[in-house]
Amino acid sequence: xxxxxxVVSARRxxxxxxxxxxxxxxxxxxxxxxxxxxxxxxxxxxxxxRDFPRARGLLEECLHIWPRDxxxxxxxxxxxxxxxxxxxxxxxxxxxxxxxxxPDAVELERLLLQLQNGDTRHIDHLLAVCRxxxxxxxxxxxxxxxxVGSLHRVDVALALTCLELWDGHCDRAPDRLxxxxxxxxxxxxxxxxxxxxxxxxxxxxxEPDHDQARRRxxxxxSRSAPREALDHLDQLRNLPPDDRDVRLTxxxxxxxxxxxEQATRLLDELLTTAPGDYEALxxxxxxxxxxxxxxxxxxxxxxxxxxxxNRRDPNLALARCLQLAGRPEDAQRYRDRxxxxxxxxxxxxxxxxxxxxxxx
Numbered sequence: 001x002x003x004x005x006x007v008v009s010a011r012r013x014x015x016x017x018x019x020x021x022x023x024x025x026x027x028x029x030x031x032x033x034x035x036x037x038x039x040x041x042x043x044x045x046x047x048x049x050r051d052f053p054r055a056r057g058l059l060e061e062c063l064h065i066w067p068r069d070x071x072x073x074x075x076x077x078x079x080x081x082x083x084x085x086x087x088x089x090x091x092x093x094x095x096x097x098x099x100x101x102x103p104d105a106v107e108l109e110r111l112l113l114q115l116q117n118g119d120t121r122h123i124d125h126l127l128a129v130c131r132x133x134x135x136x137x138x139x140x141x142x143x144x145x146x147x148v149g150s151l152h153r154v155d156v157a158l159a160l161t162c163l164e165l166w167d168g169h170c171d172r173a174p175d176r177l178x179x180x181x182x183x184x185x186x187x188x189x190x191x192x193x194x195x196x197x198x199x200x201x202x203x204x205x206x207e208p209d210h211d212q213a214r215r216r217x218x219x220x221x222s223r224s225a226p227r228e229a230l231d232h233l234d235q236l237r238n239l240p241p242d243d244r245d246v247r248l249t250x251x252x253x254x255x256x257x258x259x260x261e262q263a264t265r266l267l268d269e270l271l272t273t274a275p276g277d278y279e280a281l282x283x284x285x286x287x288x289x290x291x292x293x294x295x296x297x298x299x300x301x302x303x304x305x306x307x308x309x310n311r312r313d314p315n316l317a318l319a320r321c322l323q324l325a326g327r328p329e330d331a332q333r334y335r336d337r338x339x340x341x342x343x344x345x346x347x348x349x350x351x352x353x354x355x356x357x358x359x360x
Contacts, residue, residue, distance in 0.1 A: 032065055033065070035065070036061070036062050036065035036066060039058045039059075039061045039062050040058070040059070040062050040072065040075075042058050043055045043058035043059045043062070043075065043079070044075075046058060047075075047078075047079060047082075048172070048174070049174050050174040050175075050177075050178060052079055052082050052083035053083060055079040055083075056076065056079045056080060056083055056085075056088075059072060059075060059076040059079055060076070062076075063076065068095075068099045069099065070096055070099040070100055070101035070102075071101070073092055073093075073095045073096035073099055073101065074092075074093070074096040074101045074102075074105055074106065074109065076092045077089050077090075077092035077093040077095075077096055077109055078109055078112075078141070080092055081109070081112065081113050081116060081145075082144070086113065086116075086117065089113055090113065093106065093109055093110060093113070096109075108138065108141075111126070112141055112142065112145040113145075115142070115145040115146055115149050116145040116146075116148050116149045117149060117152075118149045118152055118153045119149075120146075120149070120150075120153075120155070120158070123146065123158070126142045126146065127142075127146070127161070127162075127165075129142060130142050130143055130162075130165055131165070134165065134168055134169050135169045139165075139169075140166070140169075140175075143162045143163075143165055143166045144166075146158065146159075146162045147159050147162045147163060147166065147182050150162065151182070151185050151186070151189065154189050156186060156189055156190060159182070159186050160186060163179065163182055163183065163186070166179060166182075167179055173206075173207075176206075177203050177206060177207055177210065177213070180199045180200070180202045180203050180213075181199070181200070181203060181212070181213055181216075183199045184196040184197075184198075184199035184200045184203075184213075184216065187199060188220075193220055193224075196220055197217060197220045197221060200213045200214075200216050200217035200220065201217060203217075204217060204232070208235070209237050209238070211236050211237055211238050211239050214232050214235060214236060215232075215233070215236060215239065215245060215246065215249070217229075217232055218230075218232040218233050218249050218253075219245075219249050219252075222249050222252040222253045222256060223252065223256050226252075226253035226254075226256040226257050227253075227257070229249065229253050230250065230253050233246055233249060233250055233253075242269075244270065244274070244277075247266050247269065247270055248266075248267075248270065248277075248279055248280065248283070250263075250266055251263040251264075251266040251267050251270075251280075251283055252283065254266070255283065255286070255287055255290075260287050260290065260291060263283070263287060264284065264287060267280045267283055267284050267287075268284075271284075276307060278304055278307045278308050278311075281300050281301075281303045281304040281307070282300070282301070282304045282313060282314050282317070284296075284300040285297050285298075285299075285300035285301035285304060285314065285317055285318075285321075286317060288300060289317060289320065289321055289324075292324070294321055294324060294325035297317075297321045298318065298321050298322070298325070301314050301317050301318040301321060302318065305318065310341060310344075311341075312338055312341045312342070312345075315334050315337045315338050315341065316334070316335075316338045318331075318334050319331045319332075319333075319334035319335045319337075319338060322334065
């Protein structure tokens with residue numbers, strides 16, 4: 001009897017242990033589901049705040065729990081696209097399709113990806129949707145993709161049309177800030193630097209921690225108001241001092257102030273990590289010109305032209321360098337090249353104006 005009682009007790013203990021394991025597993029599973037759900041909701045909130053990198057990180061965490069969830073994959077594709085990560089967006093969108101996401105939602109996201117990359121074949125239909133249903137989330141996504149794509153294509157007319165529609169239902173602060181940023185980018189593309197700076201000032205006054213706008217404002221002021229530009233760079237909250245664009249803008253500010261040694265040091269550091277940095281090479285060439293160091297200027301400017309042979313600035317600077325160095329025939333060849341570049345640019349402008357893509 002004693003042996004039988006021991007066996008029964010052992011079985012009970014085993015059953016209780018197994019039951020506890022099952023309950024523990026269920027609790028762990030439930031906790032993981034609740035955690036993933038909280039991350040998904042947080043990602044949705046981040047997208048509303050236009051914090052695309054945070055949204056992508058949160059959705060990536062969700063995919064560790066739900067790797068084949070169609071809604072998570074589709075939203076992750078959208079977040080990647082809005083963050084400018086085209087390759088990741090395409091990969092995630094393909095995965096959403098394989099996970100049987102709603103076909104219409106997948107098709108719309110593919111259209112938006114194409115539109116953001118500059119493909120405007122369906123723009124008339126998409127804008128008709130926005131005009132018919134201006135306040136919907138779908139229309140906001142369409143307008144956003146169209147504005148981003150038109151800025152890349154320098155299609156000012158389309159950008160302005162879409163921005164006007166966007167402003168008609170701009171109810172949230174992040175969307176208003178984004179509107180001012182886009183207005184500033186449009187002004188830059190029309191050559192109106194003062195207006196552009198005004199738009200970016202509005203952003204940093206409303207949101208002092210908006211590093212994107214503050215950095216853009218500093219870039220615009222680096223020539224005309226270098227001290228103010230340096231002050232803005234010093235106020236950047238989330239960008240490291242060794243950020244490439246920040247360092248380049250600082251160098252331009254120092255050059256504008258005549259502090260060539262500091263500018264050269266920053267540019268040399270840039271080229272140490274990125275020897276093919278066109279803008280750093282051009283800046284060093286311009287600094288050498290200002291210091292009347294013709295050989296050094298020619299070396300830097302030729303390196304810049306090798307990288308970007310169809311850019312006006314290095315060709316014009318090299319023509320000036322060679323002329324000042326007493327080599328007028330060599331200088332003329334580069335002046336002729338500048339004339340060709342200008343003619344090509346004017347032809348492109350005429351073509352854009354004829355298509356209605358650029359205001360005169």
